[in-house]
Amino acid sequence: MDLITDAARALIGTRSDWVEACHPVEPSELRRFFQATMDPSPRYRSTAVDGRYGGPVAPPGFPVHAFRRPPSDTKDPLEGMGDPEFDGESRVFRQGLPRMPIPLQGVLNGGYEYEFLSYARPGEAIYCRSVYRDLRQRQGRSGPMVLVVIDDEYAAGAEKRPLLRSTSTTIIR
Amino acid sequence: MLKVETREPEERFFEDFSEGQELPTVTKGPMMVGDQVRWAGACDNYESEFHHDEYVAKAQGLPGIILSGPLMASLLMTTVMQWMGRGARLVRFFDQNRGSTMPRDLAHLQGRIRRTYEEAGKAFVELECWITNQRGEITTPGSALVELPRRGR
Numbered sequence: 001m002d003l004i005t006d007a008a009r010a011l012i013g014t015r016s017d018w019v020e021a022c023h024p025v026e027p028s029e030l031r032r033f034f035q036a037t038m039d040p041s042p043r044y045r046s047t048a049v050d051g052r053y054g055g056p057v058a059p060p061g062f063p064v065h066a067f068r069r070p071p072s073d074t075k076d077p078l079e080g081m082g083d084p085e086f087d088g089e090s091r092v093f094r095q096g097l098p099r100m101p102i103p104l105q106g107v108l109n110g111g112y113e114y115e116f117l118s119y120a121r122p123g124e125a126i127y128c129r130s131v132y133r134d135l136r137q138r139q140g141r142s143g144p145m146v147l148v149v150i151d152d153e154y155a156a157g158a159e160k161r162p163l164l165r166s167t168s169t170t171i172i173r
Numbered sequence: 174m175l176k177v178e179t180r181e182p183e184e185r186f187f188e189d190f191s192e193g194q195e196l197p198t199v200t201k202g203p204m205m206v207g208d209q210v211r212w213a214g215a216c217d218n219y220e221s222e223f224h225h226d227e228y229v230a231k232a233q234g235l236p237g238i239i240l241s242g243p244l245m246a247s248l249l250m251t252t253v254m255q256w257m258g259r260g261a262r263l264v265r266f267f268d269q270n271r272g273s274t275m276p277r278d279l280a281h282l283q284g285r286i287r288r289t290y291e292e293a294g295k296a297f298v299e300l301e302c303w304i305t306n307q308r309g310e311i312t313t314p315g316s317a318l319v320e321l322p323r324r325g326r
Contacts, residue, residue, distance in 0.1 A: 029215070036208075036215035037247040038201065040180040041254065060263055061247055065216040077220050106233050107221065109242035111269035116262075142234045173234075 003146050004135050008101050011132050016096025018160070021126040022070035025058055030122065033062055046122075057119035063154040063163050064112070066126045067095060093150060093170065094130040102135075102146045102172045110147060110169035117162040124156040126163070133167065145173040185258030186324040187289065187296035196256045196284035196300070201248055203277045204240055212244040235273070242270030245280065245313045249302055252282040257298065257319045264297070265318040272312035279307040287316070296321050 027046045034044045037059065043052075044059055058066075069077065091107070093100055120126055134149040148170045154163040202208075209224050223230035223239065230238050246268040254263060274280060284302040291297070297320055304313040 032211075032215040036212045036244070037251050039251040039254075041251075041259075042181055059247075059251075061243075061250055061266075065218070065243070068217040081220070081222055106223075109270055111242065112246055112267070114266045116264060116266070 001144065002137065003102060003104065003144055004137055005101060008135060011098060011100060012135060013132065014098060015131040016094060016129050018127045018129045018155070019067070019094070019096040021066045021128075022068055024125050025062075025066065025120050025122050027056070027122050029066070030056070030058055030062065033065070034059055053119060053121075055121065057121055060116045060119065060164065061112075061114065063120055063126050063128070063156075064114075064152070064166060064168075066120075067128060091172075093148060094128070094152070096128070097130050097132060097150075100132070100135075100148060102148070104144070104146065104172045106173040108171040108173065110171045112169075113167040115165045117164055118156070120156045120163055125158070127155045127160060129153050140173060143173065145171050147171055182255045182257070182259045182261075184260060185321065186260070187291075187298065187321040188324045189258075190286050190289055190298050190321070192286055192288055194286040196286070196302075199252050199255070199282040201280040201282065204274055204280055206238060206276050209238070209240045209244065209276075212241055212247075216243075236275065238276055239273040240275070240278075242268075242313070245270070245274055245304055246315070248280065249282055249304055249313060249315055250317075253284065253300070253302055253317045253319070256284060256300075257321065260322040262320040263317065264320055266315065267317070268313055268315035270312070271314060272306070272310055274304070274306065274312055280312075281305045281307075296323050 030044055044056055046056055130150055130152045133151045136147045138145050150168050152166045155161055156163050213219050223233050223235055224241055227238050250266050282304055284300050286300050288299040299318050302315045302317060303311050305311050
């Protein structure tokens with residue numbers, strides 16, 4: 001059974017515009033991030049006086065996880081969780097990309113490939129733009145799966161200083 | 174209260190690494206649901222219920238709650254930065270979520286230098302890194318490219 005329809009295949013190569021994270025980098029979210037990743041480095045802490053960066057910076061992978069639900073979004077993402085009727089086709093992969101119509105419910109992260117260019121700093125706005133790079137169907141142990149490959153570019157500030165480039169693989173199963 | 178020891182990685186140089194060199198194993202865990210909840214809070218991402226609800230996880234054909242792949246990748250990336258020292262610049266990082274880390278699993282973070290080389294006046298170390306659990310299964314293979322300072326320059 002081919003789960004990658006023509007409509008889905010037609011989205012390969014679709015690019016988003018720059019999408020801005022709903023608020024600039026906050027010291028408290030950096031704290032939660034480096035505590036969650038058990039990172040003892042002082043360069044991310046608000047007390048950082050490291051001359052190399054001139055103050056605290058965000059952990060290199062932080063921008064990927066900085067796109068949160070904006071206060072203006074009144075639709076609770078937890079609403080409808082566990083809905084047996086959910087067919088997967090309304091899933092949003094990136095705020096700026098169209099929905100990818102893959103009719104499977106489960107989703108797992110397959111992995112990342114990062115290229116780091118600079119660190120984000122507290123107070124900076126973070127931007128992301130994305131492109132659907134590829135779709136592949138595989139047969140897994142528990143049934144068919146579709147790999148959705150997305151390239152993302154992250155940047156900081158109005159001048160869009162490059163932060164990192166990422167290729168991520170999401171497994172739909 | 175969560176206690177995190179603030180520690181600057183040691184200073185290391187390109188000359189400190191050689192091809193085939195094993196890096197010291199770092200063990201995290203046992204990993205718990207609390208590690209996952211803390212990560213979900215850090216990312217404001219609570220939508221994948223199989224990360225915190227055993228019933229949902231099993232209904233989706235998983236063996237039980239599994240910890241987030243990006244959390245495990247972040248732990249591996251943090252460890253790479255600690256191995257390479259305070260002067261290192263992480264250039265590239267790759268990880269693949271091949272196996273699951275479940276509550277009460279140990280995560281042994283391991284690495285080996287694959288290649289050292291210079292290019293355009295800069296010094297680079299390429300390494301393989303991976304996470305194994307207490308059964309010796311590789312759950313998260315990865316690799317990294319790091320630029321390092323030269324000693325005395």
